[in-house]
Amino acid sequence: MLFNSYVFIFAFLPVTLLGFFILGRYKPMLAAGWLAIASLFFYGWWNPVYVWLLALSTCFNYACGVTISRAGMRDDKRMQKRMLIFAVTANLAVLAYYKYANFFLASINHVTGAGLSFGDIVLPLGISFFTFTQIAFLADTYYGKAHEYNFVHYGLFVTYFPHLIAGPVLHHAEMMPQFGQPATYRFSFENAAVGLTIFAIGLFKKVMLADGVGAYAKPVFDAAAAGVHLTALEAWCGALAYTFQLYFDFSGYSDMAIGLSRLFGVVLPLNFHSPYKAVNIIDFWRRWHMTLSRFLRDYLYIPLGGNRKGAARRYLNLIVTMALGGLWHGAGWTFVLWGTLHGCYLAVNHGWHAVRARFGHDLGRSTRWGRACACLVTFIAVVIGWVLFRAADLTAAVAMLKAMTGMNGLVLPDFWLPKWGAAGQWLAAHGVRFGDTHDLVGGGVVNWIWILLLVVWLAPNTQQLLAAYRPALALYAERYQGWLAWRPTPLYALLTAALALIAVFNLHKHSEFLYFQF
Amino acid sequence: MNAGRQHVRYVWIFIAAAAAVLLPVLALNYALGVRSLGGGDAAIHASEWQHASHGVTYAPPLSANRPFKSARLLDRLPDINTVVFGSSTAMGIAQGMFPGGMTIYNFAQTGNGLPIVIGEAEFLHRLRPTGLKWLVIPLDWSLGFLYEPGVPVHVEIMPPVAGADHAAVPFLQQLQDALSLPRVKNLLGIITGIVRAPSPPAAFREMFLQEASDEYRCADGTPAKDFDTIFRGTCTGFRHDGSATFANLEPVSARRAGALIASAVVPSSKYAVGLIKTGGEPNPVFLDHLATLARDMQLKGGDVILFLPPLLPGMERAFLEAAHTGGPLRHTKRVLEAWAREHNLVIIDAGQSEHYGCVAEEFVDEHHALPQCYARIFTRYWNDRRVPGKVRAGLWPGTDAVNSKW
Numbered sequence: 022m023l024f025n026s027y028v029f030i031f032a033f034l035p036v037t038l039l040g041f042f043i044l045g046r047y048k049p050m051l052a053a054g055w056l057a058i059a060s061l062f063f064y065g066w067w068n069p070v071y072v073w074l075l076a077l078s079t080c081f082n083y084a085c086g087v088t089i090s091r092a093g094m095r096d097d098k099r100m101q102k103r104m105l106i107f108a109v110t111a112n113l114a115v116l117a118y119y120k121y122a123n124f125f126l127a128s129i130n131h132v133t134g135a136g137l138s139f140g141d142i143v144l145p146l147g148i149s150f151f152t153f154t155q156i157a158f159l160a161d162t163y164y165g166k167a168h169e170y171n172f173v174h175y176g177l178f179v180t181y182f183p184h185l186i187a188g189p190v191l192h193h194a195e196m197m198p199q200f201g202q203p204a205t206y207r208f209s210f211e212n213a214a215v216g217l218t219i220f221a222i223g224l225f226k227k228v229m230l231a232d233g234v235g236a237y238a239k240p241v242f243d244a245a246a247a248g249v250h251l252t253a254l255e256a257w258c259g260a261l262a263y264t265f266q267l268y269f270d271f272s273g274y275s276d277m278a279i280g281l282s283r284l285f286g287v288v289l290p291l292n293f294h295s296p297y298k299a300v301n302i303i304d305f306w307r308r309w310h311m312t313l314s315r316f317l318r319d320y321l322y323i324p325l326g327g328n329r330k331g332a333a334r335r336y337l338n339l340i341v342t343m344a345l346g347g348l349w350h351g352a353g354w355t356f357v358l359w360g361t362l363h364g365c366y367l368a369v370n371h372g373w374h375a376v377r378a379r380f381g382h383d384l385g386r387s388t389r390w391g392r393a394c395a396c397l398v399t400f401i402a403v404v405i406g407w408v409l410f411r412a413a414d415l416t417a418a419v420a421m422l423k424a425m426t427g428m429n430g431l432v433l434p435d436f437w438l439p440k441w442g443a444a445g446q447w448l449a450a451h452g453v454r455f456g457d458t459h460d461l462v463g464g465g466v467v468n469w470i471w472i473l474l475l476v477v478w479l480a481p482n483t484q485q486l487l488a489a490y491r492p493a494l495a496l497y498a499e500r501y502q503g504w505l506a507w508r509p510t511p512l513y514a515l516l517t518a519a520l521a522l523i524a525v526f527n528l529h530k531h532s533e534f535l536y537f538q539f
Numbered sequence: 540m541n542a543g544r545q546h547v548r549y550v551w552i553f554i555a556a557a558a559a560v561l562l563p564v565l566a567l568n569y570a571l572g573v574r575s576l577g578g579g580d581a582a583i584h585a586s587e588w589q590h591a592s593h594g595v596t597y598a599p600p601l602s603a604n605r606p607f608k609s610a611r612l613l614d615r616l617p618d619i620n621t622v623v624f625g626s627s628t629a630m631g632i633a634q635g636m637f638p639g640g641m642t643i644y645n646f647a648q649t650g651n652g653l654p655i656v657i658g659e660a661e662f663l664h665r666l667r668p669t670g671l672k673w674l675v676i677p678l679d680w681s682l683g684f685l686y687e688p689g690v691p692v693h694v695e696i697m698p699p700v701a702g703a704d705h706a707a708v709p710f711l712q713q714l715q716d717a718l719s720l721p722r723v724k725n726l727l728g729i730i731t732g733i734v735r736a737p738s739p740p741a742a743f744r745e746m747f748l749q750e751a752s753d754e755y756r757c758a759d760g761t762p763a764k765d766f767d768t769i770f771r772g773t774c775t776g777f778r779h780d781g782s783a784t785f786a787n788l789e790p791v792s793a794r795r796a797g798a799l800i801a802s803a804v805v806p807s808s809k810y811a812v813g814l815i816k817t818g819g820e821p822n823p824v825f826l827d828h829l830a831t832l833a834r835d836m837q838l839k840g841g842d843v844i845l846f847l848p849p850l851l852p853g854m855e856r857a858f859l860e861a862a863h864t865g866g867p868l869r870h871t872k873r874v875l876e877a878w879a880r881e882h883n884l885v886i887i888d889a890g891q892s893e894h895y896g897c898v899a900e901e902f903v904d905e906h907h908a909l910p911q912c913y914a915r916i917f918t919r920y921w922n923d924r925r926v927p928g929k930v931r932a933g934l935w936p937g938t939d940a941v942n943s944k945w
Contacts, residue, residue, distance in 0.1 A: 027715045210546035217553055243808075244801035247861065509545040514552035521553075522560050529719035 022066040024277045025227050025528055033063060034281070037182075041285060045206025052206045053173050056285065060182040064146070071145040078115070079179045082108060082155040086162045087170055093163075105163045109156055116152045119144055124352030147186040149349055151179055153316055158193045160320055169197040183282040187274050189292040189312035195494055196287070205286040214509050215490045216283035221521040222483050223276025226269045228524040234473060235266035237466040238411070245424070246417040252432040256424035258466050263411045264404050265473045268297065271310070276483045279493050291484055291493035297403070297477040300387070300395040302366040303374075305403060317346050332375065339371070340364030350410070355418055359409040366402055396478070432456045481505060561718070568717035568726055570747055571768040575599040576713055581766045582699040584750060586610035589777075592754070594762035595784055597776035601767065602649050604777070606699035611781060613698050615644045620841070621673035622646050622663060623781070624656040626684070628848045629677045630783035631910045636917035641673055645781030653684040657828045658694035660843075664835060666696075672841025674832060677848045678821075678886065680871050681906050683813025685821045691828050725769050746771075757784075782910060788903040791851065796899040800854045803905050804861050810854075810905065811864050819867030821874055830882045845884060847875075847934075849892035849908045849916060852899055856891060872934060880932045888934040889916045 022029050037059040045052035065072040085108035092100040119142055126137045158178075161167040178196045179185075199205055241259025245251055251259070275293040282289045292312050299305035306314045322342040328335040340361060347360015374384055387395075405422065412418035423429065431454065438445040438455040449455055484492050485501030507513060574581060582598035585607055589596050598607035612622070621643040623632045629647040637643055646659065653676075660674050678685050716722060729746055736742035745752060752765040757774035765771045775787040791799065803810045833843040858864045872888070879886050889895065892902075897912035923929045923936070 027718065028711075210543065210550050214546045214549040214553075217550065240798050240802050243805045244798070247801055247805045249801045509542075509549035511548065511552050514549045515556055518553050518556035518560075521557060525561070525718060526720045526723045529715065529721070 022063050024274070024281070025224060025524070027525075027528055028066075029063075030525065030528075033059070033066075034284075038284060042206070042208045045208075049203055049206040050173055053177050053200055056182075057173065057177040057180050060177070060180040060185060063182040064180065064185060067146050068143070071143075074115075074145055074148075075151060075180060078112070078151060078155065079176055081111070082159060082179070083170075083172060083175050086159055086167065086175075089159065089162045090167070090170060093165060101163055105159055108159050112152050112156055112159075116148060118142070119148055121348075121352045128354075150188050150190060151185065153190050153313075153349075154179060154184075157190065157316060157320060161193050167193045167197075169193075169201060171197075171201070174200040181282075181287075183278040183285075183287075184289060187271075187278075188310070189275070189278065189290050190316045191290065191312070195290060199287050207286070209286060211490070211509075212283050212286050215487060215492060216280045216285075217521075218280070218507060218513070218517050219276050219283060219483055219487065219492055220280030221517045221524070222486075223273045223278075223280055224524040225273070225520040226276060227273030228527045228530070230473065231266050231269035231273055232527075232530060234262050234269070234466070234469045237469065238263035238266050242411055242413065242417065242421070245420045246413040248420070250429045251421070251424040252430055253424055253427045254431070254433060256421050256429075258470065260404050260408050260421065260425060261470045262466055264297075264407050265470070265477070267407060267410075268477060269473075272482075279484075283492065288491065288494055291495050293482075294484065295477065295482045297400055298396060299399050299403075300392050301399055302363065302370045302402065305399055306363075306367070313346070313349075317342050321345060332372075336368035336371065339367045343367060353414075355409050355412055355415060358415070358418075359406050362406050362409060366406075430454070564723055564726060565714065565717050567747070568722045569713060571726070571729075572713050572717050572722070574750065574766070575768045576716065580699070580701050581750065582606035582610055583701055585764070585766045586614060586699075588751075588764050589779060590614050592762045592764070593779040594754070594764060595757055595774050595776045595778055596764045596766060599767035599769075601770075601775070601787075604648050608646055608648050608777070608781065609696050610698045611777070612644050612646050612696065615781075616663075616667060617670070618642060619644045620671060621675065622660070622671065623675040624651070624660055625675075625677040625848075626651045626679065626682065627783070628679055628682070628906055628908075629675075630777075631785070631908050631913045632675065632917075633778065633782035633910050633913070634780040636910075636914050638921055643673075643675070643780055645777075645783075647781070652682075652687055653679065653822075653825055654687055654689060654692045655694060656684075657691035657825060657832070659696060660832055661691065661828070662694050662696055664832065669839065672836060672839055673844060674836060674841075675844045675846070676829065678845055678875065679848050679906075680814060680819075680821075680868070681810045681848070681850060681890075683809075685825070685871065686813045686817040686819075687822060687825075689822075690824050721769075729768070729771075785903055785907070785909055788907075790900045790909065791902045791904060793899045796851055796853065799851060799905050800857050803851075803854060804857045804864065806863050811858070811861075814858075814864050814867045814871070817867070819870035819874075821871060821878075826878050830878075830884070833882060833884055843884070844887070845879070846887035846916075847890045848906060849889040849895070849897055849902075849912055851902050851905045852891075852893035852897055854905060856893075876933045879934065883932045885930055885932060885935050887916065887920055888936070892916070894936075895919055 022033060024030075037056065040055050040059070041052050044055050061072055061076065064075055085104055089101050089104045089108075092098075092104060118139075122139045123142055126139060129135060130137055158167060158175075174197055177200055178191065178193060181191075181196070184191055238259055241251065241255055242263065245256070245259075272293050278292075279289050290312055292310060294308040294311065296305050296309035299308050322338055325338040325341060326334055327338060330338075341364070343364030344357055344361040347356045347358070347363070350356045350360070377384060405425075408421045408425070409418050412421060433448075433453060433455050435455040438449060441448070445455070481501040481503065484495070486505060486507045488501055489506065576599065585596045585598040588594070589611060597604060619642045621637065621641045623629055623643055623645040625647040627647065627649045630645060632643075632645055632647070634643050651659075656676055660676060663671055664674075680686070733739050733742040733746065746768065750766065752771055754762055754764050755772060757763050761774070761778070763774045763776070765775075767775075770787045773786045774784055777783055802808060805811065806815060829843060829845065836842050855868075858868050875886055878884075892908065892912055895912070895915045897908065897915055901909045901912035903909065920930070920935070
């Protein structure tokens, strides 16, 4: 079931909320159980066949977690470690089968010419998310950080529908205490107001902004895949359109998840914090998919040695961590390359900081222009990465990047020439070519791009607007106190209703979230 | 006001505002949708009106035209000797494109694949063994119909039955439809029209309470009547010969054509999937049935006129030049050429519509040609047929661009 569907908004959500708070009045545990069952129903709506996989995974990991915890209480370190290795291996094996088996076989077949195949394997929705959530739980249990083992609460922690399909990747420690509080199960108008507002903003971002600009990205990437020689402008417009599609898709989803959860009185961790405002790649990864970055740092980068084994090893660890992070996003070499590229970016960024520190620069000081330039450079680096992320294959990615660097020419659409008047004539007289293009940049994509650029660079984000009401467990956030700051006034209620209605009337287009595929 | 009360007020204002817009939209659009999604006896009444007026109309929904077209075909059957079959691709074919002596009804329906088309043709041949002499059948490779597996479907063309519920749209889907943006925009247009009408109550009655609009005239003077609640007053629908007016659709601009073709050629596009999956091998069972039909029609002095539908200028060439589709498409044409020669049949190869002088503006998308483009193709075909030896068995006219790659 999609958050941006009629059945979710007008049937599933009201019924689940009603049942949750009615049962919560009598017995919180019943309400938690109801929410867990509703979450399984939500998952099964997509493909009932895989509900068993989610249920089995939940029971298996719960049993392993309890065993690890009991072994810890007996101080049986050996048993603890064995159980952890067994459970993590089992989780990764399931993930590897469903997500990566055919990718590896296809790679082997490509190299050796063999015809190996596992047949068609349907990727269970959200498997990467619920697997990582539970691996984190097992590791936390091993390190003695997990303290509550109520099965219903654990089941809800894993299956909780606002985060189940596309994150955030939750920590046991930040959710279980909330499920244990009786106040969570009592209806609150403040939670309802804040939750509805965040959900409406997220829905609007997804339906109107992400899907609106996304329509321009597909034809360009398709054309590159079909071998069409794109001009620099077309390629940049396609890459930027995808850059914003992904941003508003994921940002919208994250807002919806946080808003929905808030309706149930549960606060989720912040997952997305204006990443295109980042002034370097380190900053970018503190703002984009924050809970995944946290997971990769805590459960991959640090166990690999982190920065404790010298500079060279640190950079290698960064590249390996990001390459695996790329592979987590999708079973394809373009994803691995994208992750590796970001690993290299991070290594360069850390190296640059080290050089500056050696020359005695104060890394904490910056000027406004310096930050603006750094933001622009970071943004361009990210856009180049997204080309690899989106392209159908490496050939298409290279074709896009070649076009973006101007290797196919710098032709502007000829219908811009009369629109630009004297400026157009001047440009034409000074070597700029106006010619027939494939119309891949028509229809307002340029307007979309500059407007959305202003939004992502200058506008406060949802969490900042509602900062006074603690919308999310902030891993990293800045408070916004400008005139746009949300308040529970009638005007804001009407504005929120308008956003929600506009989005609802556009739901018929039906598009899935990009992050569902990961 | 304390913070708690502010939140209560906020939630109630949000709910009230949303409900104040959603509920009327839902109710009014649902009322319109009951008819526009195919309920009632609209197909019968629209057919009766067209029988009497020879005007332009259709029975909603526009995308499910079998009941209306069946009613019209059975009504026209005693007067015609030619039936055009196919999907919406072939809806642009009109009476004026055929020489005297051929009286047509265009029975093409949305989404009608080749297995159904052959079934329909065989049914009509059985139903009217003498009167029906010409069958015009598209061999649509671009939508994959030619490659579909299986055998032709057994079809019985029946008129719609009065009182039967033709609406196949479930209740929940009707509610969803009522909230969709096109419906909301349409409702806004309707309400604006009602408010501006000389008599708003009469306009409201015509739209919400009458089964159809009042009769009006198209630009060419043909009468029209709208049984649907969308596209009102635009002359959208089917003419008396069964051809579509496409009045609700915008032609493709020459500038947009390149982007459409680029997207159509990618391996995952709907146009390429069937071709790649089957390697361009037409279903031989379909060809056998068509050969039998052709022989039967030829015996009674008629024929089966087969054609590869026109595509957006430049699109088929792009398919032929693309690595993943060029081979399969050339294979399709080789097979069809050999098969047509074996059975002494002519297949009009209109895929490269630019060879007939068609332009992008004569299409509404990649594969829906407007009547102007079809007129060019059929004019040239009939002209060539008058010249002895110019139209021979096989693919006609046979383009050099294709042949050189064979």
